[in-house]
Amino acid sequence: GPVRIARHSETGSVRFLAADVGQALSSPSLAAPSASPEQVARAFLAEYGQIFGIRNQEGELSLMRSVAGGAASTFVRFQQRHAGVPVLGGELVAQVRAGGVATVSGEALPNLAVDTTPTITPEQARTRALAAIAHTYKLDAASLRVSAPALWIFNPALLGGPGPRINTLVWRLEVRNESLTEPVRELVLVDAQSGRIALHFNQIAHGKVRLVCDAQGKGDTDGDENTSCDEPGEFVRGEGQGATGVTDTDLAYDYAGLTYDYFQISFGRDSLDGKGMPLISLVRYCPSASDCPYGNAFWNGRQMTYGTGYASADDVVAHELSHGFTEFSSSLFYYYQSGAINESMSDVFGELVDLIDGAGNDSPAVRWQLGEDLPPSVGVIRDIRNPPLFDNPDRTGSSLYYGGPQDSGGVHSNSGVNNKALYLMVDGGTFNGQTVAGIGAEKAGQIYYLVNNALLVSASDYLDLADALPTACRTLIGVRGISAADCEQVVKAVVATEMNKTPVKGAVPAPVPACAAGKVPKDLFFDNMENAQSGNWVFSSLNNTVQEWYYGSAVPPPLGPIVYATSGKSILWGNDYGLLPDDPNALEAVPTDYAAAMANGVTIPADAFLHFQHAHDFEIELGDGTAYDGGVVEYSTDGGTTWQDAGALFTDNGYNTTVYGVDQSDNPLAGRNVFGDVSRGYYASKAALTQLVDKNVKFRFRIGTDALNPLDQAAYGWFIDDVRVYTCVDRPTYRVFMPTVAR
Incomplete structure (x- = not known):
């Protein structure tokens, strides 16, 4: 077949x-x-x-x-x-x-050829991870604890987030906090050769044994979110014990039991890990006296913790506990698309428990609301039937789909795509050109359970989920009444929510051809950077500090050589210079300014263009995306004496951000539009040179940094390849003559 x-x-x-x-x-x-x-x-x-x-x-x-x-x-x-x-x-x-x-x-990553001998020691990795997360969350490093480092290989291409698509040996660690209003369980990857932070993000996901502890709405005196839930003697209600009369305690106990029963009866699963893991809940928690009442709930890998009132909603309790199920099954990273699916899986099982447990308010008006039973001061969290009511997308092509770095890549908002699919599968409806006949909560639950328990992997994205849902359904034909006709409805729900399409937002920019169809480039200048002795480029510091431009093949250890190119093996690479806290060779912190300029000018004819491939990873503030460092393209018409910004010349994929304020930053490029932030691999930029006709022009790539590049934001810089100045001419045609053969 x-x-x-x-x-x-x-x-x-x-x-x-x-x-x-x-x-x-x-x-x-x-x-x-x-x-x-x-x-x-x-x-x-x-x-x-x-x-x-x-x-x-x-x-x-x-x-x-x-x-x-x-x-x-x-x-x-x-x-x-x-x-x-x-x-x-x-x-x-x-x-x-x-x-x-x-x-x-x-x-999988194909054709791996990575040196697995680290330059950075495990202890250095621990030090740098602690320093980075302390800076990120404005904490004292002494309040943090870190796991033992383990070597892994990392390439952002598999996780789907931004960053240079380079296979990198990293130390993988987990940093947890002892005291924080919002708890930290940070996955940290430290580049095992350079010591830079390659990636970090928070993994806290906002026989039946139930254990409930009560912090009584008092401040957390020891800075540990496990307060009053560390020892058996601290449990205020254990399995089989009667009600306490404290609403939060009793509802946490009851709803944890309903969640356990749902997984056990529906799927034969013994608790979150399938091995009878106790369901521990801490209610009425406050990080400190000033943070009471605490407006959140979370799963921390060990237990559930609820602020006052948050255990009152059966779907919220099931949602948070289902993060534990995901952790013990697919292990989806809480990052970009895999994180959105992780969050949605908790919405899925939270709502499925809510629909069948008979508890709480399930009237038609609130049937698909998450958190409808929370206190009025908190209110509903999301709408599964209509995600846009809470500014969440209901398809990957929605204008509400978030492609930026905040919230670990939009894990809470982008969950709306799969949430809408769940609604369509259960209740049916017409959406985005598809009419779906609902298959009911029981069948949908069987399908989603198999997807999360067996088919998804840690870095799965929406394209993977689009394949997994029909596959799970077809695998289950004959189970609990699931039929081939049901699977047709699952496919329709997938198509309606467009999870079978790559989201437009956050995607790599579309290819930019050098010339229109039927035309080919006629180069006035071209360099694919394969010859480091070409003499095509002059590297220099513009403020007498450091010069950080190199050919990729000539980058000194431990950073190089860098093999990350769109053609061949070598590139131009400009480092985003930053200080590492334990680097004995680090200079005094100063702003830097350095450029790679064409050694010789090119006389520009009519209808000429500049075209180049590049990727970048410049320092930004992870919280709000503020750009601290960046790169610009400049040109000179007087042999390099003066330089002008080429930003206005770009016709495709020009500058994407602005270095923050002139009055606040010591970056030489402060206030200017730049190529900044972190790209998703390589893309092309193109500029029209109409206003430079008949002039002899040099171009240069220039990087400006501020004086401080904190370890948690240390970035890899600018990767440039296949630079050309050219015109477009008609594609040549070739006449083929076939010899006549006589017999």
Whole structure:
């Protein structure tokens, strides 16, 4: 039968492969008749692993777990490794059925060639992680605790967030706080060669054993959100004990029980981890006396913590506890699209529990509201049926879809896409050109459970979810009455919410061709940066501090050499200069200003253009996106004596931000429009040179930084490749003569 295949938009490798319903991608002959599901999966990946980016499955894949699901299927999940080091987000799931492989999904980094010997020691990584998170949250580093560092390989391409698409050896750590109004459970990646912070984001997600503790609305005196919930003697209500008469305590107990029962009865799951994990709840919590009442609830990896009144909503309790289910199943990162799906999965199960548990207010007017039973002072949190009521998108193409860095990439708002899909699947409706017949809460729950428990991996995005939902449904045909007709409705819900399309916001800019169709470039100047001895560029400091431009092939250790190019292997690279706190070679903190300028000018004819490929990672304030550093393109018509900003010349993908105020910043580019922030890999920019006709012109790339580049914001700089000055001419035609052959 037909095979469904989808490729990863950045790696080019296959990310989803599925046989037709009831069929297999491989015959049982690939493995021995008595082979285990893992052996069947490995036999398939030994044969076809290269299309997923795996050259040697035996050496590159380690078993994470096997999960039974659906009609006689087993889902085998593998972790990608390189030289024994795991790859962040590099995971594959093979569905094994009847001795063959039915589907393979997930993602991997192909053709890895990363030096796995770190320059930065584990202790240095700990120091830098602590310093970075202390700066981010304005905390004393002594109030933080950090996990043991472990080596991983990281490339932002798998997680879908911004950043240079470079395979990087990192130390992975988790930093937690001892005292903070908003708790911190920060995943931190420290570049194991340079010591820079490659990535950090907060992972706190705002037999039946239930344990409830009560902070009584008093301030947290020891700075630990586990206050009054550390020892058995501190529990005010345990499993099987009677009501206490304290509303928050009793509702937290009751609703935790309803959530446990839903997962146990519907899916046979014994608590969040499937192994009987106690459900610990701390109610009426306040971080400090001045923060009472505390307006939040969260899962911290160990327990639930509620501010006063937050345990009064059954869907909120189930929502937060479901973050624990996700942590023990798909392990979706709380970051960009995977984080939005993580958040939505909690909305999904929070609402499904709410719909069937008989508790709270489920009248038609509030049936799909999250938090309808919260105190009036808090109010409803989201609307699952109509996400835009709370400025959340209901499809990936919505103008409300958020593509920026705040809220870890919009995890709370962008959850609306899958929330809308849940509503359509359960109740049905007409939306975005699709008319969906509802399949009901029970069937939808079975599908979403299998998706989260078996099919999604830690870095899954909406494209992956768009494949996983129909796959789960087809796997479950015959289970709880699920039919092929139901799966058609699931597909319609996916199409209606456009999760099968890459979101426009936050995507890499569209390609910018050098010339229109039918035309080709005629170069006046071209450099692909492969020859570091070309003499095409002059590097200089403009304020007599540091000069930080290099050819990528000539970048000194530990940062280089840098192999990250759009053609060939080398580039022009400008460092975003910053001080690291334990760098013995660091200069006194000063603003810097340096440029890479063309050594020789080009006389500009009519209809000429400048075109180049670039990626950038400049220092910004993670909270509000304030740009501290950035780069500009300038030109000179007098041999380099004076320079003008080329910003007004750009026709495609010009400057994207502004360095913050002239009066507040010591950056030489303060107040100017620049290329700044962090791009999602390479993209092209193009400028029309009409106003420079008949002039001899030099161009230069210039970087300006302020005096301070805090460790949590230390950035990688500007990557530039394939610079050309050119005109466009008609594409040549070639006449082909075929010789006459006589016999």
